[in-house]
Amino acid sequence: MVKLSREEAAERIMVALDYSDAAAAEGLLRSLEGIPCYMKVGMQLFYAAGPGFVASLKERGYRVFLDLKMHDIPNTVKGGASSITKLGVDVFNVHAAGGIQMMEAALEGVDAALAGASGLKRPSVIAVTQLTSTSQDVLNREIGLQGTVEDAVLRYARLARNAGLSGVVASPQEVQSIKAACGQDFQTITPGIRPAGADVNDQSRIMTPRQALEAGTDYMVIGRPITAAPDPREAVESILKEML
Numbered sequence: 001m002v003k004l005s006r007e008e009a010a011e012r013i014m015v016a017l018d019y020s021d022a023a024a025a026e027g028l029l030r031s032l033e034g035i036p037c038y039m040k041v042g043m044q045l046f047y048a049a050g051p052g053f054v055a056s057l058k059e060r061g062y063r064v065f066l067d068l069k070m071h072d073i074p075n076t077v078k079g080g081a082s083s084i085t086k087l088g089v090d091v092f093n094v095h096a097a098g099g100i101q102m103m104e105a106a107l108e109g110v111d112a113a114l115a116g117a118s119g120l121k122r123p124s125v126i127a128v129t130q131l132t133s134t135s136q137d138v139l140n141r142e143i144g145l146q147g148t149v150e151d152a153v154l155r156y157a158r159l160a161r162n163a164g165l166s167g168v169v170a171s172p173q174e175v176q177s178i179k180a181a182c183g184q185d186f187q188t189i190t191p192g193i194r195p196a197g198a199d200v201n202d203q204s205r206i207m208t209p210r211q212a213l214e215a216g217t218d219y220m221v222i223g224r225p226i227t228a229a230p231d232p233r234e235a236v237e238s239i240l241k242e243m244l
């Protein structure tokens with residue numbers, strides 16, 4: 001059984017700041033003050049509040065995962081990765097479906113930004129495998145990929161590892177197979193976290209925080225179970241209690 005201190009458990013949570021403006025995100029930050037969670041900025045908040053909001057999170061000492069899921073031709077992703085690196089984020093991501101050359105280009109973009117500026121920290125670059133909203137049926141019948149979701153996730157995870165990335169985004173259900181295939185140090189960042197009895201929303205491949213921890217996930221991304229709760233701080237405290 002995994003044993004963590006309260007602080008270690010909080011450090012494993014990435015709160016998804018899925019808000020339409022900076023003011024709403026600031027409200028959540030205030031309510032979680034003093035709890036050392038990672039903050040995840042996705043496309044909704046980034047498109048509304050921009051790089052300035054990300055920079056202000058870093059100035060205040062937050063660890064930041066910029067979840068923009070880049071998926072474009074290699075040259076464009078290289079440029080995007082360079083710009084993101086200059087924001088000083090700790091983690092950002094691309095889609096593994098873009099292929100090895102595209103993922104390598106992301107790493108080249110990081111190197112280019114680091115070469116041109118001193119004092120910048122090297123961010124971890126990770127790849128989205130198969131979105132946690134994708135069910136087995138959707139994968140086979142809509143997307144047209146044969147095999148199991150786990151097959152698809154592992155194929156993407158191996159591509160990401162071969163491209164030199166630090167890890168992947170996947171469901172906690174796939175963590176053990178990813179670690180077995182790509183190594184224990186290959187990071188797993190897992191959305192699709194739902195405390196027992198919580199609304200599943202649009203997620204398909206879910207686990208509770210405790211199950212995810214036991215499966216070996218490195219970081220769990222949690223959005224609506226916290227942000228849509230009447231008292232977000234109480235929601236985090238209850239998740240932490242479950243993790244200890």
Ligand SMILES: O=c1ccn([C@@H]2O[C@H](COP(=O)(O)O)[C@@H](O)[C@H]2O)c(=O)[nH]1
Binds near residue numbers: 128
């Ligand atoms: O496969 C993926 C990749 C990213 N996400 C993101 O994680 C959070 C999950 O939020 P919940 O409210 O806890 O469902 C959200 O920002 C997604 O964009 C994902 O869910 N699955």
